[in-house]
Amino acid sequence: MGRALLLLPLLPLLAACQVLEGTGYRVAEAQLLFPEATERWTYFYGEPREVRLGGRSLRLESATGESLWAVPGALWVDGNPLLREVGPALRLQVEAVRGISGSLLEVRTQTPLRSSWLYDGAGWVRLTGNLRQGERRALVQPIGYQTPELQAFTGSEARVLLREVLARRAGRQVVVFELAEPLLRPLSLDPAPDFYRAGALLVQYGLRLEFVAPPPPLFRILDRGTNAAYPETEARAYLAGNPTRFAEVWNLVVGNRLPRPPAPPVDFRTRSVAAFFWGLKPTGGYGIEVVGVTYAGDTARVVLNLTSPRPGAIVTQALTSPYVLLELERVRRVVFTDPGGRILGEARE
Incomplete structure (x- = not known):
């Protein structure tokens, strides 16, 4: 038992030695493809030493x-x-x-x-x-x-x-x-x-x-209104990157309309469709305005201005469901925020 206890403090030291094992240097290589030649620039980091490259010795x-x-x-x-x-x-x-x-x-x-x-x-x-x-x-x-x-x-x-x-x-x-x-x-x-x-x-x-054709707009409003078939009270965002998913979102947009209009054409090779449903509201007077869209990597940030009826305003006394449907550049994630940066909803493809 005593010998076992004496060995225990050595175990962390042995593990540390294994971690520290290595050749003591690192390599960073830049391959520069110039019009007239291809150049390989290699930088070495670590402790001075000698290494071999083919039949030659390099002194670091x-x-x-x-x-x-x-x-x-x-x-x-x-x-x-x-x-x-x-x-x-x-x-x-x-x-x-x-x-x-x-x-x-x-x-x-x-x-x-x-x-x-x-x-x-x-x-x-x-x-x-x-x-x-x-x-x-x-x-x-x-x-x-x-x-x-x-x-x-x-x-x-x-x-x-x-x-x-x-x-x-x-x-x-x-x-x-x-x-x-x-x-x-x-x-x-x-x-x-x-x-x-x-x-x-x-x-x-x-x-x-x-000749270069002008790029597509940063975004396009496909549909916007207050009579969506989205039935929940909580806000929710959707992102569609293919026709099947788009059809599901489109049904939430037009499910209360008779006859149901066809979905607008979207080229999903280069575009995505995002939707924001604000949720059921007790009256009319609620609306959504798109302030702007920015892109960073595979994420789109959509800034919305959500408007509510002023106290005492004359509004429709019926349930409404405000929404906005947008065509965006091809992305894998969308984040909806208000102008102050507060996140209203987000979705991934």
């Missing part, structure tokens, strides 16, 4: 100087701030074009994207978030500059990479596409790093002019 050491390519905290490689390799250009069907009107842009891709960013000579604007393979996104050029957020890279790494991209632009506008997945295989390092992080940026210099 603390920073030994200053360089525009250096990232704070990264080890230098054989006296250089990074390991840089250059290969032939890779041709991907990803492009941004400018509309003849000037303010319209369209992003087209045959490979999944995490985001796309435009540098117009004064600053960066975000063009798109995630895009699927084969998707096109028409848009009006955004207003308001911001620092690009690249998911695969830290802020320090992104600043160095984007500075290099701009250094080669020669006065041209630039579009940077962050691909959803890297294209090159990881380096065969020995010993293998504790962690290997990689991302790919495709760089486009200049935008050619082409």
